[in-house]
Structures are given as structure tokens and as C-alpha cells.
Amino acid sequence: MRRKPRIAVWKFASCDGCQLSLLDLEDHLLEIADAVDIAYFLEASRATKPGPYDISLVEGSITTPHDRRRILQIRRQSRFLVTIGACATAGGIQALRNFRKVQEFVRLVYAHPEYIDTLEHSHPVSDFVPVDFELRGCPVNKYQVLELVSALLAGRRPRVPRYSLCQECKRRGLACVMVTRNEPCLGPIVQAGCGALCPAYHRPCFGCFGPAEGAQVAALAQELRRRGRSGPEVVRLLRTFNAWAPEFREESVRHEGA
Amino acid sequence: MNAYWLSRDRLDALLEALKRRGYRVIGPVMREGLPTLAPLERARDLPWGVEARAAPGRYEVREDAPKARAFDFVLTPQGWKRLLFPPERLLFRVRRTDLGYEVTTPDPEAEPPLALFGVRPCELRAIQIHDRVLSQGPFADEAYTARRRAAFIVVVQCTRSLETCFCASVGTGPEAREGFDLALTEVTDGFVVVSGSFKGADLLQEMDLPEATEAQQREAREAVARAARSQRRRLDPQGLRDLLYGNLESPLWQEIGERCIGCGNCTMVCPTCFCTTVEDGSDLSGREAWRIQRWDSCFSVEYAYIHGGSIRRSVASRYRQWLTHKLAGWQDQFGTLGCVGCGRCIVWCPVGIDLTEEVARFREQHAAVAAQEEQP
Numbered sequence: 001m002r003r004k005p006r007i008a009v010w011k012f013a014s015c016d017g018c019q020l021s022l023l024d025l026e027d028h029l030l031e032i033a034d035a036v037d038i039a040y041f042l043e044a045s046r047a048t049k050p051g052p053y054d055i056s057l058v059e060g061s062i063t064t065p066h067d068r069r070r071i072l073q074i075r076r077q078s079r080f081l082v083t084i085g086a087c088a089t090a091g092g093i094q095a096l097r098n099f100r101k102v103q104e105f106v107r108l109v110y111a112h113p114e115y116i117d118t119l120e121h122s123h124p125v126s127d128f129v130p131v132d133f134e135l136r137g138c139p140v141n142k143y144q145v146l147e148l149v150s151a152l153l154a155g156r157r158p159r160v161p162r163y164s165l166c167q168e169c170k171r172r173g174l175a176c177v178m179v180t181r182n183e184p185c186l187g188p189i190v191q192a193g194c195g196a197l198c199p200a201y202h203r204p205c206f207g208c209f210g211p212a213e214g215a216q217v218a219a220l221a222q223e224l225r226r227r228g229r230s231g232p233e234v235v236r237l238l239r240t241f242n243a244w245a246p247e248f249r250e251e252s253v254r255h256e257g258a
Numbered sequence: 259m260n261a262y263w264l265s266r267d268r269l270d271a272l273l274e275a276l277k278r279r280g281y282r283v284i285g286p287v288m289r290e291g292l293p294t295l296a297p298l299e300r301a302r303d304l305p306w307g308v309e310a311r312a313a314p315g316r317y318e319v320r321e322d323a324p325k326a327r328a329f330d331f332v333l334t335p336q337g338w339k340r341l342l343f344p345p346e347r348l349l350f351r352v353r354r355t356d357l358g359y360e361v362t363t364p365d366p367e368a369e370p371p372l373a374l375f376g377v378r379p380c381e382l383r384a385i386q387i388h389d390r391v392l393s394q395g396p397f398a399d400e401a402y403t404a405r406r407r408a409a410f411i412v413v414v415q416c417t418r419s420l421e422t423c424f425c426a427s428v429g430t431g432p433e434a435r436e437g438f439d440l441a442l443t444e445v446t447d448g449f450v451v452v453s454g455s456f457k458g459a460d461l462l463q464e465m466d467l468p469e470a471t472e473a474q475q476r477e478a479r480e481a482v483a484r485a486a487r488s489q490r491r492r493l494d495p496q497g498l499r500d501l502l503y504g505n506l507e508s509p510l511w512q513e514i515g516e517r518c519i520g521c522g523n524c525t526m527v528c529p530t531c532f533c534t535t536v537e538d539g540s541d542l543s544g545r546e547a548w549r550i551q552r553w554d555s556c557f558s559v560e561y562a563y564i565h566g567g568s569i570r571r572s573v574a575s576r577y578r579q580w581l582t583h584k585l586a587g588w589q590d591q592f593g594t595l596g597c598v599g600c601g602r603c604i605v606w607c608p609v610g611i612d613l614t615e616e617v618a619r620f621r622e623q624h625a626a627v628a629a630q631e632e633q634p
Contacts (some may be wrong), residue, residue, distance in 0.1 A: 031542050154547075159538075163558035164521045166522055166526065167555055175317070175336075179605065179606055214571070216519040223609045
């Protein structure tokens with residue numbers, strides 16, 4: 001019988017929520033354990049096996065020189081490297097610090113700033129190593145994780161859409177919260193994949209899946225302004241979990257002080 | 259065609275008659291504050307006293323109108339498309355067996371037939387366009403065809419228009435003349451009913467309704483005519499195809515592209531948009547695989563992926579694709595406009611792009627260029 005593919009799950013600067021989403025795949029965990037060898041997953045087990053690994057799932061952003069060295073090592077040991085979640089893919093909520101000088105935060109926050117060894121920015125993994133696939137979200141959609149693993153095992157491309165959340169929202173039969181409630185919904189520029197979770201509860205999408213392919217961020221920002229949102233409000237809407245995604249970052253800078 | 263009188267208190271008898279014939283009745287009911295198409299159990303679940311207001315990028319509902327009328331909301335946010343042509347459907351499933359493979363396909367005939375209660379004339383026209391596209395070509399969609407053939411259609415003629423309606427200008431409403439099983443017109447105290455098929459006539463006969471009086475019929479005719487007159491938006495089909503084909507490089511596309519957010523809402527709520535994609539899935543064990551058909555949108559970058567990448571990177575080119583297909587290419591392909599004048603793409607566009615206004619601007623620009631060329 002063919003050797004089971006070996007999976008490793010890695011953590012960098014993050015809240016562990018994406019790893020928990022993996023563990024939350026309760027109905028499928030036995031099946032997953034059957035299909036793959038979970039070789040390294042500290043959130044689940046202290047027992048670890050050395051690399052190389054067929055699939056590495058990486059959670060968290062890269063924020064220290066030590067982590068930068070570690071991600072290079074992980075890349076060298078991994079056949080497929082997949083980022084899971086907004087932190088690993090775009091720098092996460094902690095990338096908010098990228099808009100200010102980090103040394104000033106360090107001076108203000110820590111009694112002994114000299115012990116802090118940090119990079120200037122909170123980086124997406126792709127700033128340092130090639131990434132084979134991204135799963136978006138804060139946290140990831142656990143069914144997308146399942147789909148990813150199933151696809152890699154079958155040697156096919158994972159079915160992970162790149163289009164806007166609106167399409168998922170309308171397929172689900174929901175009425176647009178922007179049109180019916182004038183909510184500042186980011187759905188039109190955000191990648192689908194969550195199943196339109198927030199609009200289903202009349203909440204505007206706040207963009208945890210990051211920019212959709214071809215996202216027209218400037219056009220949406222212009223519409224939000226037309227609908228009465230101020231510059232600072234637009235900045236705040238664009239600066240959450242994917243603040244450092246280039247499309248969101250550039251547009252948010254344009255509305256600063258506006 | 260004989261017109262009958264259905265008083266409000268006999269609506270339930272009509273619903274019962276449909277259910278007795280085995281139909282699953284779908285109609286407008288209030289869900290989370292909005293008129294929504296869902297299983298319709300009793301006439302009192304209809305949106306009595308609900309009025310919708312629509313504008314580009316805006317839709318709101320008022321529930322304080324007199325409770326005497328059930329269809330003044332005019333259009334639900336989404337139409338009937340999802341019932342006959344669902345957003346997602348399983349095409350087949352394959353299982354590994356000891357001997358090879360076993361393929362199973364869902365049987366559309368196994369579903370109970372649908373009675374669509376409260377189809378508006380523009381929406382009926384959209385269904386007829388889908389018949390042409392999905393059932394009458396060389397690659398008929400069997401599931402759609404089976405569902406459609408079994409369905410019973412109760413049209414409700416429009417006695418009120420939304421601000422975004424323009425069916426009168428494209429000739430699809432506010433009155434349907436054929437293609438339904440029954441057509442109701444809402445007037446004071448009840449409905450004038452006509453049948454449009456054998457199935458419809460048979461049901462009316464069973465209900466043993468009185469004939470509508472001349473006054474009731476006149477009120478119905480006048481209400482529909484008033485709805486038509488109240489429409490301010492227009493889409494002039496005259497020369498539309500050549501207008502768009504003749505302006506494929508117009509700078510107006512770029513200008514629209516700066517406003518369009520490329521979200522695809524227009525295509526999702528459009529009752530005629532029919533593009534789908536096909537996706538394959540497989541399970542962890544590799545024992546089972548499946549193929550799913552899903553609504554697609556020409557506003558996705560991926561929609562136009564070919565070898566080497568997407569051929570429509572700019573949103574301007576995607577909007578142009580949508581509008582020229584809907585209003586021009588459709589005529590070449592199917593001999594009809596792809597637009598029925600329901601205005602949903604205007605209402606549900608988060609940035610309120612209005613195709614009637616955009617087409618008018620193309621006309622103006624075209625006329626201006628023509629005038630310039632005539633100058634010596």
C-alpha cells in the first residue's frame with residue numbers, strides 16, 4: 001500500500017483559531033486520520049515526527065527574525081505549503097501595526113524594550129517563501145480545509161472560489177444588506193468561501209476572507225462615501241483582519257485624513 | 259377567454275385545489291421582513307398590506323398599507339429562477355465498487371411538481387426565455403425541462419409598478435397574455451381570473467367560480483393600464499443590437515468600469531442569466547467523487563479563464579460582456595432580448611448602476627458622433 005501522505009500544521013503569530021477549526025472537523029477527524037499521517041500538529045498532540053512533510057498547513061504571520069528563519073526551514077521540508085487564515089495569508093489583525101512605527105509601540109508597551117526582537121512589519125508568509133495555496137478567513141472555513149486535503153490527496157485543484165461573496169450570498173437566496181439596510185457591506189470586494197455567514201444574520205461582511213480576485217475596492221469605497229460613511233469609517237472598514245492585503249491597504253491609505 | 263371572479267376568501271380554495279393535484283405551492287410570503295418566495299400554505303401568509311419601494315441600489319418594504327391587497331410588493335428580491343434552475347445542483351455521483359464504478363444521477367421526476375403562485379408577467383417572460391435557452395437547444399438541461407414541464411404557473415398581472423420597472427417599454431408586461439395556466443388580476447375585493455391552458459381551465463371548472471362582471475373586468479384592465487402608464491424608465495429595443503455592437507470601443511465602458519464593483523449581483527438576480535460552471539469534488543478516501551453545476555457570473559475574473567489567463571481582466575470588459583450579451587448577442591443566439599424589464603439588476607446593484615440609463619447614454623453618444631460626422 002502507498003505510504004500515507006504526511007501532514008504538518010505550524011503556528012506563527014496567530015490566535016490558534018484556524019488550528020481549532022481543523023479540530024472542529026469532528027465528524028471527519030477519524031476519516032482524516034485514516035487518510036493522512038498527522039506528523040506534526042502541536043495543538044492536537046505532543047507526539048511529533050520529523051520531516052519532510054507532504055502538506056504543511058501554516059497558521060500565523062511572520063513577525064520576528066526567529067520566525068523568519070523557521071518558515072524558511074518549513075518550506076524546505078514541505079512539498080505543498082498552504083497558508084491557513086488571514087494572518088498567514090495577509091498578515092492578520094496584528095498587521096495594523098504596519099501602519100505605524102513598531103519601535104514606538106515597543107517603547108510604550110514594554111518595561112524592557114531591549115528584550116523585544118521584532119520585525120518592522122507583521123508579514124504574510126508569502127513575503128518570505130513561495131506559497132502553493134491559500135485558504136482565507138478569520139478563521140478558515142473548516143469545510144475548505146477538508147476540501148483542500150481531499151483535493152491534494154486526489155491530485156486535483158481545490159474548489160476554492162476567488163469570486164465575490166455576493167455570488168455566494170445570492171445563491172443562498174439572501175437579500176443584499178447594503179440595498180435593504182444601507183449596511184456598509186464589504187461583500188462585493190471580498191472573496192467568497194464562508195457561505196455568506198454574516199449577511200445571513202443581517203450583518204454586513206467585514207471582509208475576513210480578504211480581497212476577491214479583481215476586487216474593485218476603490219469603486220466600493222466611493223459608494224460607501226456616497227452612502228454617508230466618512231473617510232475614517234472607510235479606513236476602519238478596510239483595516240481589520242486583512243488590513244495589509246495590498247488591495248485593502250492601498251485604498252485605506254487613500255482615505256486616511258479624508 | 260372567460261373571466262371568472264375569485265373573491266379573497268376563496269384564495270385558500272385555489273391553493274387547496276393545487277395541493278390536491280399534488281403540487282408543491284410556492285408563493286410570496288414574508289420572511290425576515292421581506293417578501294420572499296417560499297412554500298405557501300395559506301392565503302393569509304401572502305404579503306397583505308406590504309408595499310415595496312425600489313430605487314437604484316435601494317429596496318425597502320412598508321407593511322402599513324391597507325391589508326386588502328396581497329401583491330403590491332410587486333417583485334420579491336429574487337425571482338423564480340432558483341426554483342426551476344437551482345443555484346447549485348448535483349449532476350452525478352460516482353462510487354468505486356469491487357467491479358469498477360457505479361454512477362448515480364438524481365431523478366428530477368422524483369420531485370413533487372411545483373405550482374408557482376404569483377409569477378409576474380416579466381418573470382413569466384423570463385421563464386419562457388429560459389425554456390428557449392435551456393430546453394430547446396441541442397444540449398437541453400433535462401432537470402430544468404422536467405421541472406418546467408410539470409410546473410403549474412399562476413401569474414398575477416401587475417396593477418402597480420416599482421420605480422425601477424420598465425416592462426412596458428420592452429413589451430413583457432405589465433400584463434401576460436399567454437404562457438400561464440391561470441392569470442389573476444388583483445382588484446378591490448378580489449381577483450379576476452382567466453385560464454391560459456387546459457390544466458388551468460380544468461382547475462377553474464372544478465372550483466366552479468362565478469363569472470367576473472363587466473365592471474370587475476374593466477377595473478382589472480384599467481389597473482393594469484395604469485401600472486404601465488406609471489413607468490418612467492424605458493429601454494428602447496429599437497436598434498439596440500446595432501447600437502451596442504457599433505460601440506464596442508466606446509470610452510463609456512471605461513467610465514462604467516470605474517463605478518462597477520464587479521460583484522455579480524446583477525447576474526445572480528437577473529431572471530434570465532443562465533451561466534453555470536461545473537465543479538468536481540472527491541472525498542478523502544478517494545472512493546467517491548461527484549460533479550456539481552453551480553450558477554456562475556461573467557463578472558468573475560475566473561469566468562473568462564482560458565489558457566494563459568483571463569481574457570477579461572478589466573471590470574469594464576466584464577460589464578461590456580454582460581450588457582452586450584444581454585441586449586445584443588442574445589438576439590443573435592435566441593432571437594429575443596435577454597432583458598425582460600424587471601429592473602432587478604438596477605435595484606440590487608449595490609452601487610445602483612442602471613442599464614436603462616447606460617443604454618440611453620450610448621444612444622446620446624452615438625447620435626452626437628453621427629451628427630459630427632455629418633458636418634462637412
